[in-house]
Amino acid sequence: MQATIEVNGLRKRFGPTLALDGMSFTVRPGQVTGFVGPNGAGKSTTMRVILGLDAADEGHALVGGQPYVSLRRPLTHVGALLDAGALQPGRTARDHLLWLAHSQGLDGRRVDEVLQQVGLRSVARRRAGGFSLGMRQRLGVAAALLGDPPVLMLDEPVNGLDPEGIVWMRGLLRSLAADGRAVLVSSHLMRELEDTADHLVVVGKGRVIADADVTDLIAAASKGRVVVRTAARSAAMEALERVGAAMAVTGLDAIVVSGLPSERVVAVLNADGVPFSEVAKDRVTLEQAYMDLTADAVEYRGATR
Amino acid sequence: MSGGFGRLLRAELTKFRTVRGWVVTMIAAALVTVLLGLLSASGNHASCGFGPVETACPSPPVGPDGEAVDDKFYFVHRSLSGDGGITARLTSMTGQIRKPDVVPGQRNVVAGVVPWAKAGVMIKESTEQGSSYAAVMMTGEHGVRMQHDFTHDVAGRPGGVSKQAPRWLRLVRSGDTLTGYESDDGTTWTRIGTATLAGLPKTVRIGLFATSPGDLTVTQGDLGGSVSAARFTEATGEFDQVGLQGDTSGAWRDDDIGVTLAPDGSEHHPGRARRSSVTDVFSVTGVGDIAPTIEGSRPELPLSGALTGLVLVIVVAVVFVTAEYRHGLIRTTLLAGPRRGRTLAAKALALGLVTFAATLPAVAVTFTVGGRILRGNGNAVLPVSLFTQVRVVAGMAALFALAAVLALALGALLRRGVAAVITAVVVIVVPHVLATTSVLPDGAARWLLRVTPAAGFATQQSIPEYPHVLGHYAPIAGFYPLPPWAGLAVLAGYTALFLGLAIVRLRGRDA
Numbered sequence: 001m002q003a004t005i006e007v008n009g010l011r012k013r014f015g016p017t018l019a020l021d022g023m024s025f026t027v028r029p030g031q032v033t034g035f036v037g038p039n040g041a042g043k044s045t046t047m048r049v050i051l052g053l054d055a056a057d058e059g060h061a062l063v064g065g066q067p068y069v070s071l072r073r074p075l076t077h078v079g080a081l082l083d084a085g086a087l088q089p090g091r092t093a094r095d096h097l098l099w100l101a102h103s104q105g106l107d108g109r110r111v112d113e114v115l116q117q118v119g120l121r122s123v124a125r126r127r128a129g130g131f132s133l134g135m136r137q138r139l140g141v142a143a144a145l146l147g148d149p150p151v152l153m154l155d156e157p158v159n160g161l162d163p164e165g166i167v168w169m170r171g172l173l174r175s176l177a178a179d180g181r182a183v184l185v186s187s188h189l190m191r192e193l194e195d196t197a198d199h200l201v202v203v204g205k206g207r208v209i210a211d212a213d214v215t216d217l218i219a220a221a222s223k224g225r226v227v228v229r230t231a232a233r234s235a236a237m238e239a240l241e242r243v244g245a246a247m248a249v250t251g252l253d254a255i256v257v258s259g260l261p262s263e264r265v266v267a268v269l270n271a272d273g274v275p276f277s278e279v280a281k282d283r284v285t286l287e288q289a290y291m292d293l294t295a296d297a298v299e300y301r302g303a304t305r
Numbered sequence: 306m307s308g309g310f311g312r313l314l315r316a317e318l319t320k321f322r323t324v325r326g327w328v329v330t331m332i333a334a335a336l337v338t339v340l341l342g343l344l345s346a347s348g349n350h351a352s353c354g355f356g357p358v359e360t361a362c363p364s365p366p367v368g369p370d371g372e373a374v375d376d377k378f379y380f381v382h383r384s385l386s387g388d389g390g391i392t393a394r395l396t397s398m399t400g401q402i403r404k405p406d407v408v409p410g411q412r413n414v415v416a417g418v419v420p421w422a423k424a425g426v427m428i429k430e431s432t433e434q435g436s437s438y439a440a441v442m443m444t445g446e447h448g449v450r451m452q453h454d455f456t457h458d459v460a461g462r463p464g465g466v467s468k469q470a471p472r473w474l475r476l477v478r479s480g481d482t483l484t485g486y487e488s489d490d491g492t493t494w495t496r497i498g499t500a501t502l503a504g505l506p507k508t509v510r511i512g513l514f515a516t517s518p519g520d521l522t523v524t525q526g527d528l529g530g531s532v533s534a535a536r537f538t539e540a541t542g543e544f545d546q547v548g549l550q551g552d553t554s555g556a557w558r559d560d561d562i563g564v565t566l567a568p569d570g571s572e573h574h575p576g577r578a579r580r581s582s583v584t585d586v587f588s589v590t591g592v593g594d595i596a597p598t599i600e601g602s603r604p605e606l607p608l609s610g611a612l613t614g615l616v617l618v619i620v621v622a623v624v625f626v627t628a629e630y631r632h633g634l635i636r637t638t639l640l641a642g643p644r645r646g647r648t649l650a651a652k653a654l655a656l657g658l659v660t661f662a663a664t665l666p667a668v669a670v671t672f673t674v675g676g677r678i679l680r681g682n683g684n685a686v687l688p689v690s691l692f693t694q695v696r697v698v699a700g701m702a703a704l705f706a707l708a709a710v711l712a713l714a715l716g717a718l719l720r721r722g723v724a725a726v727i728t729a730v731v732v733i734v735v736p737h738v739l740a741t742t743s744v745l746p747d748g749a750a751r752w753l754l755r756v757t758p759a760a761g762f763a764t765q766q767s768i769p770e771y772p773h774v775l776g777h778y779a780p781i782a783g784f785y786p787l788p789p790w791a792g793l794a795v796l797a798g799y800t801a802l803f804l805g806l807a808i809v810r811l812r813g814r815d816a
Binding site for chain 2: 048051052053054055068069071072073074075080082083085086087088089090091092095096098099100102103104105143
């Protein structure tokens with residue numbers, strides 16, 4: 001089976017709300033794809049449609065070229081973490097994984113392996129009802145890894161993890177992608193994905209806003225902006241204004257210039273004899289790029305709906 | 306069973322056994338069934354008095370097929386060796402019936418015959434109660450019949466008997482085969498039926514008999530339910546033209562088969578016979594019945610605790626599915642088994658198997674040990690065949706399993722534990738309680754046990770209803786309106802229907 005997820009033209013309406021409005025994207029193997037967007041953008045609904053839990057009104061979603069419902073031993077094709085709290089409180093962690101393993105024709109040995117992998121070996125025989133949110137997340141990840149699937153889908157996996165857990169999770173996601181698996185990770189916080197994702201699918205209001213590699217996305221957001229640091233700020237602004245550049249003051253000694261490449265900025269300043277300490281391309285953060293992209297797509301801002 | 310379904314089934318079995326509360330409740334259901342059953346058996350004592358002396362109650366005689374029987378009648382008979390037969394003309398059938406006293410303490414006896422009063426000709430293995438026989442007889446209201454070995458009854462022509470319209474009766478033996486005939490004129494004979502009495506000895510008894518079962522009255526109880534009573538009756542048959550064929554050596558003998566003795570040594574309600582040697586007219590008067598008896602302790606009595614056990618089973622069954630909704634686990638279940646119909650079917654089968662396995666030994670122990678306790682307490686427990694015992698035990702375990710799956714289906718439909726438990730108890734347990742306690746009239750009780758899932762309880766009825774025995778065949782007396790398998794089929798139908806609806810609902814909605 002190919003390690004891919006294909007989502008094509010999904011539309012879904014919940015009463016008056018259009019939850020998915022032509023959602024389309026592809027998740028490729030060997031990389032971590034971040035699935036980001038504000039709350040209510042349709043991330044969870046899309047994941048549930050991919051997993052056959054919700055039915056779309058239009059469009060289709062395929063895992064490795066097949067609808068999820070038609071997969072035999074589905075957990076060996078796709079591992080998913082949707083809701084880490086979905087546990088029978090009276091059942092032990094090991095038993096929770098054991099029934100899942102039995103449903104896929106796997107045995108207790110595989111259960112012990114994944115418990116080891118997520119660091120829950122020592123609490124394997126404790127009731128899951130007493131687990132912290134972080135432990136439940138790890139147990140949920142163990143369930144997703146149980147069938148050693150080529151495709152993984154994790155909904156907000158960092159939620160509730162302590163800093164050490166976050167580092168562990170990032171390392172795990174990187175290594176899963178390095179194995180050649182397709183890894184789709186959703187989050188409503190871009191900074192959670194900053195050092196993890198290779199590729200981003202940014203969604204808002206039920207559709208894809210951006211679908212690009214992280215490096216391209218940052219480059220696109222930074223395009224054409226130059227930072228100038230100078231002690232003679234007004235002189236520099238006068239000189240640049242004469243050649244038609246747009247400017248914004250970002251500090252006592254800093255301005256951001258748009259519409260001129262950095263070589264032209266240096267030439268103009270030198271011609272007028274304006275001193276400067278730095279002329280550089282502006283590097284925006286992923287967070288800023290994301291905020292720009294989703295500015296229109298935020299469903300709920302402040303108190304107004 | 307495909308591999309996919311087998312895996313899902315195994316997963317559901319693992320789910321069940323890994324929640325301690327469910328396992329404990331299921332075991333508790335089994336234990337409650339046993340303990341309440343044995344307790345009710347221990348509380349059932351019977352003793353019989355013979356005057357001032359307390360005696361053990363006599364066990365009823367047992368017929369050739371193993372069932373308890375009434376075998377009490379007046380027999381005027383001779384010996385028959387080898388093949389032969391008897392022919393007699395019945396010219397009248399009369400009797401008397403004791404009705405409920407109008408003036409307290411004053412016997413209110415009227416003339417008449419009860420519907421199953423019997424007078425006719427008989428060939429019987431011996432005069433011992435319960436021995437094999439075949440007979441051709443006139444009855445009070447059911448015309449001419451041929452009956453043999455208590456449970457077998459074949460109708461001849463209907464109608465009554467009088468001096469103007471006498472009825473000729475004939476019974477012929479040829480080896481093990483006995484053939485009954487009847488005629489209006491003694492010339493043209495109609496065959497009624499044949500009976501094969503396996504192992505009938507060479508020498509048997511042949512003659513005339515009369516008997517009359519107690520008059521059954523059923524009165525409606527003040528608070529619903531019903532009360533039945535049987536009062537003394539007797540029947541007299543007048544025979545003439547009595548002819549014997551074959552080697553019928555010896556003299557006529559009169560025997561009041563099965564007559565009971567009063568404490569003073571006299572016979573209680575004796576029969577009698579008169580014979581005129583001049584005209585060869587016989588008059589035979591008898592009290593009793595020749596039929597399977599339904600009076601006595603039914604062996605399924607100790608299974609009364611099953612109702613409480615069933616409530617516990619229902620609780621586990623409902624929670625087995627509603628807990629998945631409550632904790633959001635249903636989505637995990639559907640990720641593991643995205644073909645939803647199969648997944649729910651696997652869950653239902655797992656629960657059914659667990660319930661059957663837990664309750665089968667409980668019902669078996671209750672039935673056998675409870676029966677032993679009942680007998681030890683002096684109760685005359687009606688004997689039933691091994692097949693019937695197995696059917697009662699396996700059928701009750703099947704009832705538990707089907708009820709569990711029905712409760713699970715209701716849980717999957719309603720998705721609320723409390724609502725589903727209440728619904729399941731209302732449709733499965735409550736109708737049975739209403740129908741078998743003195744709450745409803747018999748008609749309403751029968752109706753409930755026909756159309757509700759409680760019909761399944763029919764599987765525990767060990768003593769059948771006999772069309773040729775008048776009895777108080779009401780749920781309150783342990784008689785269900787449907788045969789055992791039909792009752793279970795009604796329950797199974799409801800279970801299949803609601804499981805189907807639950808699957809449709811599970812398929813049709815986002816999880």
